[in-house]
Amino acid sequence: MNLAPIRVNLIAAGFVDTPLSASPLGNQLDARREELRATLPIRRVVGPADVAAPAVHLMCNAALTGGTYDIDGGQQLLAH
Secondary structure (H helix, E strand, O other), X not given: OOOOOOOOEEEEEOOEOXXXXXXXXXXXXXXXXXXXXXXXXXXXXXXXXXXXXXXXHHHHOOOOOOEEEEEOOOHHHOOO
């Protein structure tokens, strides 16, 4: 089966510090940010630029297809 030129990639973002993701947290937003800074391997909260850069890369590189790209600051590396 020939699917060219169709490409499918998935960006699986964790918590990204934006007004939209912050609004459900209300007054617990600062506590969530501190928790992420303390526990994520990157020691900071993921921001919009962290998601935008790989998205642009995926759009520009036609060789990348069929992948899932986790942008979560290393959260999935932590034991649940």
